[in-house]
Amino acid sequence: xxxxxxxxxxxxxxxxxxxxxxxxxxxxxxxxxxxxxxxxxxxxxxxxxxxxxxxxxxxxxxxxxxxxxxxxxxxxxxxxxxxxxxxxxxxxxxxxxxxxxxxxxxxxxxxxxxxxxxxxxxxxxxxxx
Numbered sequence: 001x002x003x004x005x006x007x008x009x010x011x012x013x014x015x016x017x018x019x020x021x022x023x024x025x026x027x028x029x030x031x032x033x034x035x036x037x038x039x040x041x042x043x044x045x046x047x048x049x050x051x052x053x054x055x056x057x058x059x060x061x062x063x064x065x066x067x068x069x070x071x072x073x074x075x076x077x078x079x080x081x082x083x084x085x086x087x088x089x090x091x092x093x094x095x096x097x098x099x100x101x102x103x104x105x106x107x108x109x110x111x112x113x114x115x116x117x118x119x120x121x122x123x124x125x126x127x128x129x
Contacts, residue, residue: 008101012110015098020117022091027121 048069052062095114099107 009106012098012101012106015094016110016114019091019094019098019114020121022087022094023118024121025087027124 048062048066051057051065055061057065099110102110
């Protein structure tokens with residue numbers, strides 16, 4: 001019996017980590033000052049200026065590359081908008097499945113832990129909220 005509880009607890013903690021990690025990614029992806037994920041190396045104006053200097057780009061090349069990167073950022077925003085609701089749904093389903101495994105006392109602790117982590121992550125991502 002104790003071994004089963006221990007295994008369930010370990011699995012719950014692991015799953016909670018997945019949920020919290022997903023939540024953190026969601027909060028990060030919705031933050032207004034976030035980088036553009038894989039495009040972050042070229043995402044900001046200063047980075048594209050650095051690229052232009054390092055590659056000795058002509059003005060015409062720089063303008064073309066700026067357009068390419070802006071288009072890519074737009075596509076990345078669209079993809080993020082499509083994926084975020086699905087990730088949120090997955091996190092909610094995972095949370096519910098974990099809660100089904102727990103005792104009432106564990107559920108109370110789990111919910112409190114989840115709220116605290118959520119609040120902490122929200123504060124880290126956007127302290128002014």
